[in-house]
Amino acid sequence: MTTVVREGEAVLEAVRERGRVRAVVSQGIRGLSLRDGNGVWHGLDADVARAVAAAVLGDGDAVDWLPTDPADRLDRLVSGGADLVTCNLSWTCGREAGHPVLFAGVTCYDGEGFLVRAADGITRPEQLAGMRVATQEGTTTAGNLAAWFGARGLRVDAVAHATPDEALAGYADGTCAAYVLDRIALAGARAGLARPGEHTVLEAAISREPMALAVREDDPAWFRVCRWVLQFLVAAEHAEKESGSRQGARDAAGAAGRHGPALGLGADWAHRVLDAVGTYGDVYERNLGAASGLHVSRGPNALAGDGGLHYPLPLH
Numbered sequence: 372m373t374t375v376v377r378e379g380e381a382v383l384e385a386v387r388e389r390g391r392v393r394a395v396v397s398q399g400i401r402g403l404s405l406r407d408g409n410g411v412w413h414g415l416d417a418d419v420a421r422a423v424a425a426a427v428l429g430d431g432d433a434v435d436w437l438p439t440d441p442a443d444r445l446d447r448l449v450s451g452g453a454d455l456v457t458c459n460l461s462w463t464c465g466r467e468a469g470h471p472v473l474f475a476g477v478t479c480y481d482g483e484g485f486l487v488r489a490a491d492g493i494t495r496p497e498q499l500a501g502m503r504v505a506t507q508e509g510t511t512t513a514g515n516l517a518a519w520f521g522a523r524g525l526r527v528d529a530v531a532h533a534t535p536d537e538a539l540a541g542y543a544d545g546t547c548a549a550y551v552l553d554r555i556a557l558a559g560a561r562a563g564l565a566r567p568g569e570h571t572v573l574e575a576a577i578s579r580e581p582m583a584l585a586v587r588e589d590d591p592a593w594f595r596v597c598r599w600v601l602q603f604l605v606a607a608e609h610a611e612k613e614s615g616s617r618q619g620a621r622d623a624a625g626a627a628g629r630h631g632p633a634l635g636l637g638a639d640w641a642h643r644v645l646d647a648v649g650t651y652g653d654v655y656e657r658n659l660g661a662a663s664g665l666h667v668s669r670g671p672n673a674l675a676g677d678g679g680l681h682y683p684l685p686l687h
Contacts, residue, residue, distance in 0.1 A: 381593075382454055383596060386428070387427065392423055392428070392435070392454050393437060393455075394417075394420035394435070394436060394453065395437045395444050395453045395457070396412065396414075396416055396437065398438045398439070398534050399534075400414070400458075400459060400535055400556045401414070401559025401665070402414055402555060402556070402659045402665050403416045403459050403479075403555070403556060403658070404438075404458055405417075412436050415658045415659060416457040417434075417457075418654045418658065419457045419584060419604075420434050420455065422600050422644045422647060422648045423600050425640075425646070425648070426596065426600045426640040426643060426644050429637075440508070440509055440533070440534075443509070444456050444458060445460075445466065445470045448586070454586070454593070455475075455585065455597060456584070456586075459555075459580075460585055462477065462581045462585075463511070471587060471589065473587075473594050474584065475597040476597075476601040477583050477681075478582050479555065480581055480582070480671040480672055480679075481554055481556075481580040481581075481582060482576025482577065482578050483515050484551070484553070484554035484557055484573055484576050484577070485573045485575075486550040487548065487571060487573060488548075488569060488570055489569055489570060493549070496520075496575050496577060499548055499549055500520065500527060502527055503548060504516070504530065504550070504551050505530055505538045505542040505550045506530065506531050507531065507533075508533055512529065512552070513529045516551065517529075519577040530546070530547055535560070538550060539560050539563070539564075558666075562664060562665055584601055592635055596635065600644060602684045602686075603624070603644055604648070604650055605674070605682075605684075606683040606686050607644075607645060607649075608650035608652040608674060608683075609674055609676070610622060610683075612676075620650050623686055624644070626641075627686045628641050655672060
């Protein structure tokens, strides 16, 4: 089958010429994107970048990691300094309307919550009224706090920090009564404290945070590739669950592979993704589930058939 070449394939061709995918990631959030002592990046967001690299280049490790301050994530993408953003970035109307970017799909559903000390007896966000809470600069947290507490005639004192590490330290040293961040990210932050058992993540979430994969809007071919790589991860998990064996995921890879040339990819692109990172379920379990030590339940990140929000789009 002949590969279809479309107008606007600049990013896809540039990635191939460079031999690397340039991915904006966080400055370090366990479970999502965090560099270990050997310089290897781990996390759900990191594996999404690997999946794209595997599909396009045949090598899931062909990624240039670009840890970036939250305030600069989209600017770095728009300026041409990155090919995609995969770092707990929430898909919002304001971001897509205010920047020349498109969100290729949700990587993880979450909501902002609170990490608190168990000894303080705080069980509900309302109990934090009037207290200092640690946040990270360049995020939507301050606005979310103002909206949620303001609607209840309450307020908190948001103390902004430049990095996740500094925000966590501002909480850990007792300066702040809570650390506010996406609840999944807080699970990783809690695990990194000296005595995790002395801290808890409140059940309540004060916002909706559909974390998503972002690309520039000027290249529909690259957008299409990233969207279907992400959709394949979900569809592969669904197919495996339906069949009761790994063969289901491999069959899904075969179905998706038939469209590879039309996407500007090889016919084995989905098999390469499966070999590099597995299904969405594998990615979640490895980085956030029991295998990660974080034990973050699937919740809204389960398949739709299991009560979650991830609905597998057809691959035929």
